[in-house]
Each structure stands twice: as structure tokens, then as C-alpha cells.
Amino acid sequence: MVEYAGNRAAARARRAARAEATSLARRLDWVLVATVGGLVAYGLWAIAGITRHDVPGSPSYYVTRQAIFAAVGIVGAIGAVLVDPGVYRRHHRAIYTGTIALMVLVLLSAPFTRGSKRWIDVGFFRFQPSEFGKLLFVLALAGFLADRARRISSPRTTLQTVGLAAVPIFLVFLQPDLGTALVYGAALAAILFVAGTRWMQIALLAVGAVVFAVLVLWGLPSVGVPVLKHYQQDRLLHWTNPDSDPGGATYNAHQSILAVGAGGVHGRGVANATQTNLDFLPEHATDFAFASLAEQRGFLGAAALLCLYLLVVWRGLRIVAIAGDPFSAIVAGGIVVALLFQIFVNVGMTMGIAPITGIPLPFVSVGGSSMIANLVAMGVLLAIHARARAQDRW
């Protein structure tokens, strides 16, 4: 009997779980799922072409690895869908502390790679905390703000948030990873914006950011306190004029624009993409993946990718609007804006309309951390959607 009762209880639990799973499945944003799936597939196809000549003798070396990462990322995304976002809110202090701890760990332990410490080696792949940090950063700050929803308009709350955010931003900047630090900054702006910080405070923060940027770029170097590395400064200042020094500071920008332009409407194909295959285009599998894609697949291929991104951003903004609680809305806003910012800076820098910073192209650039972190972030978006209100209106 006991056994029977136990069986009945178990069956009930199983039924409830099945019901929840079906309901969850029904409440998923299938457009977003399809779009992200398409992006991952498209990204793998693009990487297959871009890296075909990179490892002599094994043309699919990178694409295989990348596919494995994508699979891990999908598993991570499914896991994220199953977690109620409220869990993150309750534990935002732990998330924040954990993020900071990870970043300090990177600075302390990671070996130097190309002049910067960004990775922690975990066996078969190198774990890059700052990529996961993006999501954790958004979750932690959103939790902090959601707790103070009633005092959102007080300057004290805003200053506290900025102060909290400054620590991880500074740690990432120290790695040094200027691009990711900027992504964090964009996410912070989005979080405050969606949380409902007063316009006046946002305006003051914007002015403060501009003053800070001017100080870092011109003010402090002129009094002998270089904040940025030389190459960072050069790239930030020279991007408006990519031909000013084709052999030096603007070499990357120059070659990248050449690659994009040479692609034309239909692309040069994988075999004929000389900018990519002959290594004129540096970092073509990671930071400059878009230029490489544009060279190989032309306007049609590159525009298709941008369309997929546009779809993701649209679905993301929609989730911000229908989110079931302030925390979820803030998280969704942070995720979407961080994604939008990465897309703009990365694609823009390959075409000479944004400064060159080392930001990977979401879902395309070779790199496990970025792929997995972005997929998990999409999972969080989907989880928010599944628990949203009034979803059939949209």
C-alpha cells in the first residue's frame, strides 16, 4: 500500500512535471528558438568556410570544436529555460560575489595570452569568465535594482548600482579587455534605463561617461598618466580614418574594409577569399569573422546574418515588454542591449564605422565561452518569456 501510495504520489509528481514541461514548451517563444537555432547553424556554416585553410590538413578542425561548444551551449540554454528567473533574483548577492571572485581568479592565475589574461584553462577548453560574466553581471545588478524597485528614482540607488557595476567593469578592463568592459558598460546603461531610473540621472551619468572617456583618451595621457595601452588608444582614435597608417595602427581596419568590400554582392567564395586565406585579414576566425564572412559570402550572406540578429533583438525587446516582473524585464533588457552593442561594435569595426576592440561576434566567432554564454543568455530570455504575462498579445 505504502508502495502503492508511493507509486501514486510518484505518478502524480510525474504527471505534474509532464504537465509543467508541456506548458513550458507551449509557452516558449518558438520564433526566438528558431532564430537562435538558425543563427547557430549559420554561424557554424560561416566558420566552416572561414577556417577551412587555417589548420593545414584538417579543414574542419575549428568547425568541429565550435559545434561541440554549440551543443554544450544548447544544453546550457535548456537548463536555463527550466530555472525560474526568480531564483537568480533571490541569490543576486551570491551571483555578484561569485562573478567578482572569478574575475580576480583570472587575474591571479591565468597565463598571459597575447599580452592579456582572459582565460582559465579547464582541460579541453579555455574558460573565459568575462563572457559568462556578462550574463552574471546583468543578473546580479537586476536583482539589486529589483529589490529597490520603490526607491528606483533616488540618486542613492543609482549611485549604488553604478558603484557595484564599476568593480567587475574595472576588473575586466584590467585583463585588459577593453571591448568586453565596454559591453558591460552598455549593459549597465540598459539595466538602469529599463529599471526606470530618472531621465535626469541618466543624462548626468551620460555626461559623466563622456567626461570619463575624454579624460582617459586625451586628458590623462597628456599629463603623463597613460590609462590605455598604446594599441588601444591608437585603435580608438584612428578608426575614423582607416587609411591614415595602413602599415601600422590602422592595418587591421584597412585590411578588414578591403575584405568586406571585395566580397561584393555574391561573395568571392571560400577558395578565392584571398584576404582571409592569405592571412591579410588578422584574427579572421574571431574578432574579424564578419569581414571574412562578408568576403566569402558577399552582401547576401552578410545581410542574412544581420537579419537573423535583427530578429533576435526584436524578439528580445518584445520579451522585455511582456516580462512578468521588473527583475525579468531588467534582465531581458540588459541581455538584449549587451547583444545589440556587441553586434554593432563588432560588425561596425569590420566596416570602419566603430573602433576596433576585441569583441567576438555572437554565435559566429570561434570561441567556446562566447558561444555557450550567449546560448545560456538566450535560455534565460526564453525562461522569462515562458513566465511572462499576456504573452498571446504579442
Added chain:
Amino acid sequence: MASATANGRPAAPPRVVPPERVGLEYRLSPGVAVRIGILGIVAIAIFSVLFLRLWALQVLSGTQYLRAAQNNQLRTLPVQAPRGAIVDRNGVPLVTNVAGTSIRVWASDLPKHGRYTELQRLARLVHVPFAQIATELRKHAGDPLAPVTVDEAAHDDVVFYLSEHRDEFPGVEIARTYLRHYPYSDLAAQVLGAVGEVSPQQLESPGGRQFRPGDEIGQSGIERAYDAYLRGESGVAHLRVDSLGRPLSALQVSNEPTPGYELRLTLDVKLQQAAERALRYGIVEARNQGAWAANGGAIVALDPRDGSILAMASDPTYSPSLYVGRKPARLLRPLLDRGAAEKANFPGLDRAIEGGYPPGSTFKPVTALAALEEHLISPYDTLPCKGQVTIKGQTFKNWDPYVYEGMTMPVALAASCDTYFYQLGYKFYQLPRERKQPLQEWASRFGFGQKTGVDLPGEQAGLLPTIAWRHATYTPKTDPHHWQIDRLWKPGDSIQLAIGQKDLLVTPLQMARFYALIANGGRLVTPHLAEDVEQPGGGRTPAIVRRRFAPPTPQRVNVDSSALEVVRAGLDEATHGTIGTSQAIFGSFPYRIAGKTGTAEKTVFLPGQKTGLNLSQSWWCGYGPTDNPTIVVCALIENGGHGGTAAAPAALKVFEQYFGRQATQHGTVYSD
């Protein structure tokens, strides 16, 4: 984005039970809706910018960028054309080409990191000091796409090593080149000149647009004068490279180079060799006779009928092959650096056209012709020839203090009597103002004080002093105390000019040209070296003459033939009469030679000395055979003492080679 709460239908009850919520039920407030709307607009703006930029790059300017990307990997290289050979009048090659391998560095392809170590390794390999390569690279810094030649003539083992380790030397190129080869080593070095890389100054000069950086062009002598014919036209080749500049394909020549034309000179190798030997012989002879400072000279041999130069020697000389490949800088220094050149007594100087010397007695025929033409004296009037003569309270000495007799003009020429010509000079001085300066006018008609127009760069005009020149030259700056006296034309100026002394400066070529005028009956020739340019024939195809350089027609100077006859008689007497100054040298020669010795005083600064010495320049100029002259020889031995002891024996050697006969005996020389 309208507010979701405006929804008329009731929202479906959430089946997933949300966890307990803190605070109120969340509503999308109008403020937040606006903010989401703004984010949407920003997103649309960003995507529009990206799409438009992508469109502009790929669709609007795609073809242009495609071309740029293709050029990115295609490197255009010039293919050196073989430079034309230079041959003598009989077709004997004086300068040819040999194939060589050069090692060049493309600065733009050197790795950013480790270029220092790479260049140091390269420097050790090719045995060129690292500092030298670094300097060259810095010189080319303005043009990163111009290669820097590190070694023009690389050894085979170096080339093998480099081609085997090509990957370790990015930016280093091994190229086939042609190198100048000199079968006769230093023969006619100053005349032939050297070839060298075009300099930045030359590239910027008005005519520099025809050159590309790295081109080898004629830098001096014939190589420079006829560079346009000799150079040929370099071809174009394409090479596919990757981003490190490593070649991906073999060199594809798209434009074959056009070889340069062959240049035929009027020089005769045998005579040139004889002239250079004679010059060295004359210098040794002069030293043996006590002229210890004899250290250089020049010999010119030309055909008096058309001015073609048969031989042109200058001593000291150098080996033009020094300019080929990379030789120790120490050896090249006398040719490039002034101080070192002075120590080596200017081996790069072509004394035949660039050296200015007082002509001394070899100038006396000019005075004689001018005096006859101006009717200052008749040929067989006698003037006393004495050990010295005092004019206007100033005493002028004869080279032979013991002579005391009356002389006619031919005798005065033969004995080279200074006092006779002093008196003629004074007659010129005494001429009334309206007669102007006939001596200088005649000298100028005979080509003095002006360039001969020889087809070589760097020719000097010499100096023919006139009243106007003296007036213009001496100013308060030259001498604040005596300039007003210095600038006057005084009797001594005319008197000294009559025997070719004081301010007068001539080049050996000008002198030879004047003696050619005496020999050919009063026509001034234009000396020249180039005969024609030819397209070299190969195998059975004969050479094709592309352009013949017709020498300018000799100009009549309207000198009276009877006056010339008198001078010719005097010059013949000088080599055959008992009183002749070079009778001991030429008297026994089977062919009848006529000519004049000269011993010119010149203040000389010997290498490494600060105070000037008054030393005699030894001259001899003449022609033969006297009845129908076919060759003029003019010899000059610097600081060689008397004309009869150094220059005349040297000139005889040239005649011996030309006529193929030896002089039988050698008498005691008593000459000025």
C-alpha cells in the same frame, strides 16, 4: 508597443505557478513602454547604419575593393633589362654584363617583431655590416615598397642558404641581376664611368620621373652620357604573395625587358692601353729626372680630321668594378669622399676634361697665330732672344739664360724662346683700346675658355683671362687693400699670357683640339667618343646600327693658311731642328711628328700639404705625320718638370703604338 493591459480579453491563468512575488503585481507602465520603444528605435537605427554601410562597401564600391584586394596579393616587380655593352671602334668589348644574384630586402615585408635579429643574421650571412643595412633601410623609409639591395653580387653558397631557409627570412628576396663587367679592368675608367643605384636626389630631379627607386643608372662618364641608350627598358613581372610577403607562385613576367643598345666608341683599345702605359711611363721618367712630385697626368689622342677621340687617359685611376656589388667602403672612399680623394690624388677625376692647367709654352702657337693675324710681326722679322728681358721696369726671364741671338718666328717656336713671346705679348698690351684684346679673341676662337662639347659629363671650360674678367674677379672681398690695383690689366698680364702663364687655365682636351686645328688647316673639331648605338646581333644576325652619331662639321675659324704654315714649320723645327726642344725625342722617329713642349709653372698643393709649391707642369702637344696628320697627341704630366723630359717621351709611346714603329734612339733632352 501598446500596453499589454489594454488587452480586452482576460489573460489566460498562468499554469506554471509563479513563485511568490515581492511587491505589487508588475504592470508595464507607460514610462517603461516609452523606454522600450526608444530601445527599439535605437536598434532599428543601428541595424540601418550597418545595412547601409554594408551596402555601400559591397554593392556600390565592391569592384573597386575587389581590385584593391587583388593588388594586395599581387606584387609588381621590375625585371632588370640587361644594360648595353660598350665596345671600342673595332668592336672589342670594354664593358659587358655578367649574370649575378642580388639580395634585396623589402622593408614593408619585414616582420614587426624580430626584424632586428633577422637583419643581423642576414648581415652576418652576406658580410655586410649591420649598421650599413640599417642606414640603407632608414634612407628608404620614405618609400616602404622600394627594395633595398643588400648585396648586389651574392656568393652562390649564400644564395643556396637563403633559398633553403626562405621561411626564416621574410621580406628578403633573391633576384637575378646583371652586373657590369670590365674585361680590361681599370682601362679608361674615368671615360667609361660607373653605374649605380639611382639616388633620391636624381629621382626628384626634373628628369627623374623615368626612373624607379632601385634602378641602376649610369652615374658618370659614358655610362651617364648615353644612359638612355644603354639602359634599355625594364620589364614587369608579377608575383603572388601572402600577407607576410612570402611568394606563392613563380615569377610571371608579363612584360619582357628590352635590352639596352650596344654603344660603339671611337676609342681604340690598343691605343688606350698604350696611352695609359705611356702616362705611367712619363710619370716614372719625370721622377727619374728629378721631378719628385710627379704624381698624375693625362693623355689625349684624337683624329684631327673629325675630332674622334682615339684615347683618353687620366692618372691616377681606379677600377670601375669597385662600384659593382658591395665592396669594402674603404676602397670606394677615394671616389666619394673629398678628403680621401685628396689623399689619393683624385683618382675619379678625368684630368683630360676636368683638370685646369696653365699650358705654358704649348700656348705659344696661339700667340704666334694671333700676332701674325693682327700684323704685329711678320714671320721672318727677328726679335732678340735673350736670357731675360726688362719691360716697364719688370724683368722677365727666359727658361734658357744663356741664349743670345735674333730669332724668327719658326725658330722662336722651335727653341721655345720666352723672351721673343714676351715682346709679342707686350705688343698686344700696347695696342690701342679700339683694337680690343685680339690675343684673347683668337684664343677664344681656338676654343679656349669654353667647353669643347665632348660627349662626357663634367667637362670644365678652363679660364681665359680678359680685362673684363680681371675687373669682375677682383673686388674688395678678395683683397681689401690692393683690390683696386689687382683688378687692373697690367703689362705683365699680357706678357705672361703670351707664353701661357699666370691666370690662363686649359684642359688637355682643349689643347689637343687646338693642335688638331693646326694639323687640319684651321678647322675647329668637336671632340667626341660615341660612334653609334647598335642593336647587338646574335648568332647569324648582324648588328643593326640604330643611330649613328655624326660628329658636328669642323668649324673654320678663318685663320690665314700662310700663318698656319709658319706655325707648322716652327713645330716641325721643334721636333727636328738642332735647336728643337723635343728633337732628341722625335728626331729619329720614322714618321715625321711635329709638336711643342711646354713647362708651365703652377702653384700646387700636394696631397696632405697646406703650403703651395711652385711646380712645373710638363706638356707636350703635337701631331703626325706632318704632311697629312691623322693623329694629335697631347700629354700632360702633373708636376713632371720639363716638357721634353716627361711629357714628350710619353707622347712618343702613343705615336709608336699608333704607327706600329719604334723610335730608334733617344738623345739628350734640352728643353723648357
